[in-house]
Structures are given as C-alpha cells and as structure tokens.
Amino acid sequence: MRAMRRLIWVVLALSGLYAGYWALGAKALRGGAEAALVEVRRAGWGDAGGLSLAGFPSRFDLTLDAPRVTDPAGAFEWRAPVAQILALSYQPNRVIFWAPPEQELRLGGQAFTLTNTDMRASVEVGLNEAAPLSEATLVIETPALAGAQGALRAEARQLRGAIALAPAQPETPDAPAYRIGLELLDATSPALDDPIAQLTLDAVVSLTAPLDRHLAETQTPPRPEHLSLRRLYLDWAGKRLLVQGELTPDAAGYPQGKLVLESAEWRDWIATAEAQGLVPAKNKAMLLAAAESLARQSPDGVLRLPLAFRSGGIFFGPLALGPAPRLW
Known part of the structure; x- marks a missing residue:
C-alpha cells in the first residue's frame, strides 16, 4: 500500500508539473500571438477579429477569428471566416495551419473565392528570438478559384508546395537561400484550351533577407538575388516542356x-x-x-x-x- 501511495503521489506531482508547463506555455504562446498580431497590424500585413487558445493537455490550438493577410502594397489580400494554428505542446516550433473550405482572395483589384476539400500547411521555425523559417509545406485538395459572380476561373485535383532553408549558393554566398518546390495536377480553366496534366517546379532562390518574424516589421519583402532553376516541367495536353537555368x-x-x-x-x-x-x-x-x-x-x-x-x-x-x- 505504501508503494502504491508513493506511485500515486509521483503521478500527481508529474501531472501537476505538466499542467503547469502547459499553462505557462499557453500563456507565452498567447502573449506572443497577440504581440505578433499587433506587429502585423501595424505593418499593414493583416489582422484578425480575435484569437483563443485551447488544446490541453497535448496541444496548443490557436483559433483566429476572421483572419486577414494583406500585401502592404495592396496587390494581394486573403480572408477567411476562421483559421487554426495547431502545435504539439512538446514541439511548439512546428505548427500546422488549417483553413476552411471557402476563402476570399483579392488579386490585382479583382475578387475571387477559393474553395477546397482540404487545405493544410505545416511550418517549422528555428528555436531562437528571430524564429527563422526552417521549412514549410502546403497541400490543397481539389482547389477551385471562382470570380466575384461565381464564374469558374480555374480548378485542379491537387496543389502541393514546399519551401525549406538551403545551403548558401556559390553566386550569393552571403544571402540566405531557400529551396522551393511546387506541383500542380490536372488543372483546368476556361481560359485554357486544354488541361494541364502536370506542372512541377524545383528551384533554389537567394534572398536579400531571411524569412523570419522580422518580416512583419518591414514594408518591403525580401527580393530575389539569384534563382537556380533546377527543373520546371510542364505537361500541357501532351506538349511537354523542361526548363533549366540560372537567373540574376x-x-x-x-x-x-x-x-x-x-x-x-x-x-x-x-x-x-x-x-x-x-x-x-x-x-x-x-x-x-x-x-x-x-x-x-x-x-x-x-x-x-x-x-x-x-x-x-x-x-x-x-x-x-x-x-x-x-x-x-
């Protein structure tokens, strides 16, 4: 009995410590999210109607009400009724982003509706103050883009994208480099005479500044310094094209x-x-x-x-x- 009581006390103590860790982590995460939202709002990169945090005991689930992402220059805007950022409590630097089946886009002054059957992204950042991007992925199942009047502009079976920190390139040894991947499958549009069976991209781009949390503090996004196009492949109704090269x-x-x-x-x-x-x-x-x-x-x-x-x-x-x- 004495051994059992000790075991119970150990379990209770560990549970209390973990609950305290979750509470501290949740408080820090919420504070960081609120501070980031203030920075994003001040820089003109976006806004949200509010945020809430749940997920005890194993996750941190941050819910954003009416989130909006905007290009400060006004060329791009994304809106959704709700979005979630999910993270395991023991791995808070890797998050999963979920967006609803219907979203709003504004590109070049034109309004669009983006629908999908599943849209998720994952982001991993470094464990330091700047939170530099390590890697990110995006998967959208059956995306469809329609105009303001509901007319279909484009749709596809699947869209996948990825970006990851890469070794510095010989042409720009002092610039941060990122490897970018993209795959689009079975895309159709009334603007195209024939469907695009496959479009894939594999490239490395060097930028004038790293992708980290300081992006919210600047009005000018990083610009490309060098592009190494390893593979751009297009299969458009049986017409196949491969493009490779270097651009600065x-x-x-x-x-x-x-x-x-x-x-x-x-x-x-x-x-x-x-x-x-x-x-x-x-x-x-x-x-x-x-x-x-x-x-x-x-x-x-x-x-x-x-x-x-x-x-x-x-x-x-x-x-x-x-x-x-x-x-x-």
Missing part, C-alpha cells in the same frame, strides 16, 4: 542569365506561342528554321533552346523574342 535580377528587377528550354513537341509550342502573341509573326520563319537546325543536332530529335535574358529582354542568339518579366 539587375537593379531594375529584370532577370539576367540563361534558361534552356527542352521539348520534343517544339513545333506545337512555337505554334502556341505565336497564337498567344508571344512570338511576332515576322520572326516565326526565322525561329522555326533555327529550331529545326538545333533539333537536328540532337540525336533524339529533342529541341534544346538556349534563351538569354539581358537588357530587359529575352533573346535567342541575336533575335529578340520579347520583353522579360520584371520581378519587382
């Missing part, structure tokens, strides 16, 4: 460098590019002749087309194909 933005935000496009269906791609107005009609014959010549140099008949990015434009050899996209 100049002071004005225009990419400089080279990308290599690889495709066996290059004639179909040239026809599509011409139909979309990406290739001037006057350049089509020259581009076809050059592509034919390059494809004949490949034993498998696959076209490997090097494109140079310079002076704000895209060039195939001396031939200007059009303007390059500006990154900021």
Whole structure:
C-alpha cells in the first residue's frame, strides 16, 4: 500500500508539473500571438477579429477569428471566416495551419473565392528570438478559384508546395537561400484550351533577407538575388516542356542569365506561342528554321533552346523574342 501511495503521489506531482508547463506555455504562446498580431497590424500585413487558445493537455490550438493577410502594397489580400494554428505542446516550433473550405482572395483589384476539400500547411521555425523559417509545406485538395459572380476561373485535383532553408549558393554566398518546390495536377480553366496534366517546379532562390518574424516589421519583402532553376516541367495536353537555368535580377528587377528550354513537341509550342502573341509573326520563319537546325543536332530529335535574358529582354542568339518579366 505504501508503494502504491508513493506511485500515486509521483503521478500527481508529474501531472501537476505538466499542467503547469502547459499553462505557462499557453500563456507565452498567447502573449506572443497577440504581440505578433499587433506587429502585423501595424505593418499593414493583416489582422484578425480575435484569437483563443485551447488544446490541453497535448496541444496548443490557436483559433483566429476572421483572419486577414494583406500585401502592404495592396496587390494581394486573403480572408477567411476562421483559421487554426495547431502545435504539439512538446514541439511548439512546428505548427500546422488549417483553413476552411471557402476563402476570399483579392488579386490585382479583382475578387475571387477559393474553395477546397482540404487545405493544410505545416511550418517549422528555428528555436531562437528571430524564429527563422526552417521549412514549410502546403497541400490543397481539389482547389477551385471562382470570380466575384461565381464564374469558374480555374480548378485542379491537387496543389502541393514546399519551401525549406538551403545551403548558401556559390553566386550569393552571403544571402540566405531557400529551396522551393511546387506541383500542380490536372488543372483546368476556361481560359485554357486544354488541361494541364502536370506542372512541377524545383528551384533554389537567394534572398536579400531571411524569412523570419522580422518580416512583419518591414514594408518591403525580401527580393530575389539569384534563382537556380533546377527543373520546371510542364505537361500541357501532351506538349511537354523542361526548363533549366540560372537567373540574376539587375537593379531594375529584370532577370539576367540563361534558361534552356527542352521539348520534343517544339513545333506545337512555337505554334502556341505565336497564337498567344508571344512570338511576332515576322520572326516565326526565322525561329522555326533555327529550331529545326538545333533539333537536328540532337540525336533524339529533342529541341534544346538556349534563351538569354539581358537588357530587359529575352533573346535567342541575336533575335529578340520579347520583353522579360520584371520581378519587382
């Protein structure tokens, strides 16, 4: 009996200690969340109608009422009626984010509704004051984007994304680097003639500043210093395209460098590019002749087309194909 009483007291003492740990952790987490919300609100990055904390004894479940994330420049806004941030009590630096089946987006002044059957993200940060991002993942099942009047704009079977801290790149040894992955499956849209069977991205980007909690204190998000495009693959109605290369933005935000496009269906791609107005009609014959010549140099008949990015434009050899996209 004496041994049993001792065991009971030990269990009670440990339970009390754990309950105290949870209470202290919950108080610290709530205080940190409230302070972060104040910073986010002050910097113009978003807001929430309120927050509550539950989950004892094994989790910290933070619920945000009417959360909103906004680009300070006004180009982007996300809203939802509710969202949750969930963490195990013994691993508070790794959280799971849950969003409801219906959300609101505003892009470039246009309003959209985003629906899904499941949307979850996980984020892991470092255990220090700055809370630097270690890795994050996002999975959205059956996402569908509709306009303000309910007209379907796009939908897909699945969208997956990931970002993780990566070793510094040789081109920018002093800049924080992140590996980015993306996969989109079975995407359709009335704006596309054919569905996209698969779109995948594997890239490493070096930024001007790390991704940490100090982002909420600045009006200007980190800018890319270098992009290593390891693999961009697109299967669009049987037209397959692989893109690889290196790009470095100049002071004005225009990419400089080279990308290599690889495709066996290059004639179909040239026809599509011409139909979309990406290739001037006057350049089509020259581009076809050059592509034919390059494809004949490949034993498998696959076209490997090097494109140079310079002076704000895209060039195939001396031939200007059009303007390059500006990154900021």
